[in-house]
Amino acid sequence: MKDPLTQRLWFLFGLLIAAGVAGTLLSEHFLKASTVGFLLQYVPVLGVLGLAQTLIMLSGGPGIDLSIGATMSLAGLAIAALFTAGVPLVLACVVGLAVGAALGAVNAVLICVLQVPSLMATLATFFAYSGLALALTGGSPIGGLPDWFAVLAQGRFLGIPVHMWVVFVPLAIVLHVMLAHTRVGSHIYAAGNDERAAFLAGVKVWRLRFGLYVLSGVIAGIAAIMTLSWFQAARPDAGDGMELLSVTIAVLGGTHIFGGIGRISGTVLAVLIVTTLQVAFQLANISQAWQLAAIGILLIGSVVADNAVGDRLRQRMARPRG
């Protein structure tokens, strides 16, 4: 309990409960079993993007991926276009992931090889990718996916959406284990905490970040597959606003924007908080404006809280041990 990061997780947990209570007070329909399934329906797509953003930020630099939503749109369009051209859907999905990886690799080359600041590089690719998504389709969605494909994002198993079971939860667990228990994970933290020290200790900082940007593209591809299954169509604007929302979730979850501090569990809680708020407001028929305002206030408030946590951490480190 004394550990500031654990305290932060409890704080987020409290926020989640508060959001749930707010939902119950706002709408009589909120406290029902069906709400859980309805709520979790929204979690995986935003959740995996938040996880990707968390990894990028953790590795420092400072790292950010503003093109993640646009990458998701383009990957989704690629899959749908290939499928309508006669490619088997599973193969098309694999190609979609490869498209995501390639788009992520463009970011990686700009940021890690050419040393362009990530904010500028991904802003530029955000323009290019989202523009391409609109221009190549003329703004209209590509539909006509088979019905069985809907099982992934519309099906339920034990009342919980299938994509929660097969995508979000496994990915979160894998990434958690990677960060907490593997060498790659400690390298990511090291690179984010002190790039130079990590480099001197033999961590290939920029190669590591290169990999993470590519991974971010692949995860955007996964998000695209889930959206495709959910809406049965690829929309050129599917990822609009996702870049900022995923940054919001990562930061709300306690990931430090300059890297080195953060946990997967925080990001998962943050996704649940944001989604609970969204669903509560939706059920209570409250204007979308309040939802935006709440996200904005949460975002700023959580960073202010974070700075306090960071200060305490630093004091703790400065204190001699034993």
Next chain:
Amino acid sequence: MAKGRAAVTSRPFRLGREALLLVALIVLCTIFSLQSEFFLTERNFTTILRNSVDLAVICAAMTIIIILGGIDVSVGGVLAVSAVIIGRAYQMGMPDWVVVPMGLATGAVLGALNGVIIARTRVPPIVATLGTMYIYIAVLFLVIGGVWISGLPNTLSFLVLGEFAGLPAGIYVIGVTYLFSWLLLRRTPWGQRVVAIGCDELSARLVGIPVEKTKIQAYALIGLFAGVAAVLYVARLRNVEVNIGTNIALEAIAATILGGANIRGGVGSLIGALMGVLFIKMTQNGLVLIGVSSLWETVVIGALLIIVLVIDALGERRTR
């Protein structure tokens, strides 16, 4: 040190970013005018100018913010809130001399609020302005209630649509804004402080520059300019749409970077930013005229940004 100097002198001549942009603008004009007879006309250039005014005004302040080492993605939100307040004030029958100061004050206050959050709570500018962007858009939705405000008076339209001494009024507006910003940035102690903070915030603090105060003032300035842009927007279109200002922050950042500003702070060019604005707006206009879907404009802007970033990065490598 000697090595670095040798590398610089070994380059036969150094093209400034402004010269490079000028060449790019000329090439762009040539391409468009070969494809469309309507592009290279006085009337079309007036149109381009009118469409550029809001973005140009915001870019002047964005350059200062980026030189300061900050960023503001909430300018679109500030513009939107100012515009909606101007719209509501007009609807209540208030005269211009009340409405305009109200719009400007709204912008300056919202900008200063950003500045206070960034300077006092040490929230990184990108996160702080992202958060306030959500809040400002929420305010817009609440005030506007999902319906356009339209049919506003045209008493100020001359600021954008009018003509003085044979030149479109927009030129004077842009000229005054950029002259003011240039004097502020390059000819006052305040401007020197901004550059100093952008180059090295810690050192600036150590030599006694009031970093917090300067930051708040700079963000108030970009808010004020967003207010000016809101006045010009309402004057030009005489309505306030629901999705006003959605893209303008990213466009402004893109134009400023095209113009040679470095997002790490300390470096930037007002004239370059203005040329960046013209480049973006000319591309948007020209693509429509030569019959390419306007959906391609973001692709062109994005590709161009990437090219510029790569050229910059390679140049930096060579001098390193």
